[in-house]
Amino acid sequence: MNHIDGLEDIYQTLLKVIDVGVHVIDESGKTVIYNQKMAEIEGMEIEDVLYKNVLDVFVFQNELDSTLIQALKQETISKNVKQTYFNNKGKEITTINDTFPIYNKNKLMIGAIEVARDITRLERIIRDNIIHKGDTPYTFDSIIGRSPSLIEEIENSKRATRTSSSVLIIGETGTGKELFAQSIHNGSQRSSKPFVSQNCAALPDSLIEGLLFGTKKGAFTGSIERPGLFEQAQGGTILLDEINSLNPALQAKLLRAIQEKTIRRVGDIKDKKIDVRIIATINEDPIDAISEGKLRKDLYYRLGVVTIFVPPLRERKEDIPLLVHTFINKYNELFDMKVKGLSEEVLHLFNEYDWPGNVRELEHIIEGAMNLVDDEETIIFNHLPVTFRKKPQFKESSLSGRGDQEQIDFKKAENALSLEEYMEEAEKKYLEKALEKYDSNISKAAKAIGMSRQSLQYRLRKYDL
Incomplete structure (x- = not known):
């Protein structure tokens, strides 16, 4: 195999498989390399970008806002630069870029290369993160149920409103843990202060620390002075949902915030005093989470000063x-x-x-x-819903209720139907019941049994019904 041909194959494969965008322009600003990952990041087709001038395809506030154009015209190297721009469909794109001019062996500049990491979705999550301030509609009256297990936890939660101790709410997904958290906040002396909620599983580790504790301007390229959720919850309550999703390092920082009642912004050297009540939730047994390394034992003891177990519906x-x-x-x-x-x-x-x-x-x-x-x-x-009706434990349910199932007698082989004959007979009886129930209204019967009107009409003609 020719050595040069082999290298080109390697380059092409590398461009396809790497998890970063690669965009190369020549000395005129025309795109000469544009990999699949870059196309995914920018929401473009490769052929819509390749061999076209970058400024004809993408929109920047001015052309020098493009780090690629900067590298080309000013011969500048930039690393970890945040860039926001638009594709030709008006879609906003935000990336973190490393950009370099390209020189030939005679040290003449022949283009520029950009390596980009997509943070568009993450920026949107941060921007759209809802900070609840006074927008906490749930109280203990919102918790529906009279079962003894639920009433006991409601009473325990009401007692917890008298203090500012940390609370750990344990319960499966969908049990209503946030109802308890908001009820505790609204029943406490902090009710007039902010209630801030954040799902810890919703963001990657690279962003969650800055979101929780804030960032200092200049901490990293593109960083701004931004208060974290702890500062925004000052005087009130912060709900950390799925606390077991935080990595151990962040759990240690959270433990420090609880113990010392201070936080430190990312990139800062000074601590800030905070007065925030912490309520955390976990959707699994905390002992299992500790044994599996998903929850620090010392954090569990700190958070679980008050522990609320929200019972699953199957137990009430x-x-x-x-x-x-x-x-x-x-x-x-x-x-x-x-x-x-x-x-x-x-x-x-x-x-x-x-x-x-x-x-x-x-x-x-x-x-x-x-x-x-x-x-x-x-x-x-x-x-x-059809997904519920099709669950195995409900397969015997029918239009007429959970009636007796026809008994099949295989003792006399000469009288036994083939499977196909039996299924057709069963289908015919089922359709007869549907028509009878809905007074021969084909549209209503079809909707009830989950098929189109045309499909039902076909079957009615097939069985001469």
Whole structure:
């Protein structure tokens, strides 16, 4: 194999597989190399950029805002420079760039190369992060249920409103941990101060530290003077959701903030005093998280001065009717409907189900069912979302309820139907029941059994119904 050809293959493969964008322009500003990652970052097709002038494809406030053009015209090297610009479709792009002029063997400049890392999505997350100040609608009255396990945790939470001790709320996803956190804040003397909430799993480690503790101008290229969430929550409460998602180094810094009641911005040398109550949540057993290295033991003891266990829905199924009533009323008002409740069959299914998504899953199912209700006042099995109806434990449910299943007798082989014949007979009976239930209204019957009107009409002709 020719040595030069082999090197070119290596270069081409490298450009395809590396996880950074590469953009090279010649001395006229025309793109000569543009890899797939760069196209993904900038939301472009390679052919829309290649062999075109960079200033004809991308929009900058002025041309020297382009680090590539700077490298070309001013022969400057720049590293870790944040750049925001627009592609030709108007999409905003934010990258961190390393840019260099390119020289030939005679030391004449022949172009420039840029290596870019995408932070567009991360910038948007920071910009759109909602800081709740006085926007905390939930109180203890918002927590629905009368089961003993829930009432006990509500009472424990009410006692916690009297102090400023840290609180650790333990519960599976969808159990309503933020309801408890907001209720504690609103019931405390801090209720008139900010309530700041941040999901620790929503951002990478490279951004979460600056977001929590703030940044000092000049700490790194492109950094600005920005207060962190702890400073913005001064005098109030900060909720750190999924605390086990923080890396150990950040957990250590958080532990220091709790112990010393001070924080230090990234890049700063001075500490700032803070007066913030910390409420943290975790969606798994903290002992398991500690043993797996996801939660520091010393942080667990510091956060868990007050510990609240929010029970999963499967352990308080007696609350299901009350929750269903609440959600039906909510969506009656939103959708201008008059649904009154569930059929006995649906309530029976709800009590059989284990609810892995907890209260959140129950609410989504009620909302989905009410989108399928026409003029009925009762939610029946066929109104439930199809993903719920198809769960294995509900496969015996039918339009007429959980009726007796036909017994199949294989003792007399000469009378046994083939599988295909049996399935056709079963389908025919099912369609007959659908038509009977909906008074031969094909549109309603088709909607109820989850198929198109055309598909149902085809089957009706097939079985001469």
